[in-house]
Ligand code: ADP
Ligand code: ASP
């Protein structure tokens with residue numbers, strides 16, 4: 437086996453295949469953490485893979501680590517070094533997937549299916565060098581395609597890649613979805629099936645709202661908004677990549693044999709809902725600067741340094757205080773960035789000039805998403821009314837063409853999701 441990047445066949449791109457090269461489909465199957473949570477579940481995955489092979493398909497598999505394992509590894513790193521070196525973080529957290537790919541290769545061999553495990557650097561899945569949230573730049577797919585054509589099943593470690601200097605990288609939490617879509621594009625797969633612990637994409641998280649409904653088809657655009665607004669059923673970058681490469685993806689259950697959700701182009705959907713889904717993200721924190729002087733350049737003085745410190749600012753509101761010479765500035769950042777954001781602002785307090793800095797991590801962002809909003813007014817109003825009826829105060833609002841987001845107190849998350857789900861007529865009957 438060639439397992440040195442320098443030995444790899446010529447790089448790049450989507451491998452084209454001619455019609456006489458294969459008749460049946462080429463498929464990438466991805467299984468998430470719960471699906472590979474223990475030895476029995478991995479055996480169940482092996483049966484699902486074998487079923488596709490027996491249908492005459494060429495199959496490559498992408499796996500996550502066992503559920504809970506990546507959290508455990510992240511925690512070990514934090515215990516060792518709270519302000520860790522991201523290169524070593526990647527070395528540690530990438531190990532979870534090494535275990536599952538080896539075990540599945542063994543399980544497949546046991547069933548008489550020819551299989552071989554592959555780590556990111558062996559393929560190679562080439563990424564940039566942004567450790568902890570690297571982007572895939574290229575996949576050297578030729579060797580895998582050759583092996584798939586000969587009936588071997590490559591079992592690929594998701595979530596990991598290799599940087600230009602040959603160090604291991606990881607793709608950000610939930611990143612094995614992205615590994616799967618990128619691999620599917622690189623091998624020219626006809627299908628990319630994302631197997632998980634729910635049987636598709638729902639109108640909202642089915643673990644919170646029991647009346648959530650499964651969506652049969654969702655547009656790339658809506659899925660992208662849902663994912664980036666917190667629906668972790670697919671990693672945002674995976675949807676982005678599928679959209680860019682035109683890769684069809686299906687989200688379905690590892691545990692039940694039934695159709696899942698297809699992510700498709702807008703023109704493949706006949707009936708467009710006004711609102712397709714409701715997402716939430718607890719990973720939010722709010723900062724308010726009280727009585728910032730109201731003069732040109734203040735916003736730049738605040739948000740420039742935050743951006744230099746790699747802090748992403750999401751929602752922003754500015755209110756003029758009574759009297760007119762000062763303004764209150766409220767904005768949100770990711771919870772992980774809160775300490776850095778506060779430190780950055782406090783270091784600048786002399787330049788910016790504000791009276792007080794307040795921060796609050798007990799907030800949640802709830803968003804309604806739907807392409808139907810483009811052509812219908814009143815979506816936001818219905819949201820505000822539904823929240824008001826439950827006595828939920830809205831702290832910040834932001835909108836785009838196909839979504840409305842509000843920031844509310846975290847303790848109302850479930851109440852808000854249920855109320856909105858009903859208000860937009862999404863409840864399962
Ligand atoms: P995996 O380990 O298979 O990648 P994840 O935990 O990353 O699984 O994603 C699946 C989970 O996403 C579900 O268990 C569900 O709680 C959550 N989820 C959040 N929003 C949605 C949604 N709109 N539809 C389906 N699942 C959702
Ligand atoms: N194991 C990684 C994580 O927990 C990647 C993934 O599951 O997609 O984030």
Ligand code: MG
Pocket residue numbers: 468610613668669670671
């Ligand atoms: Mg996931």
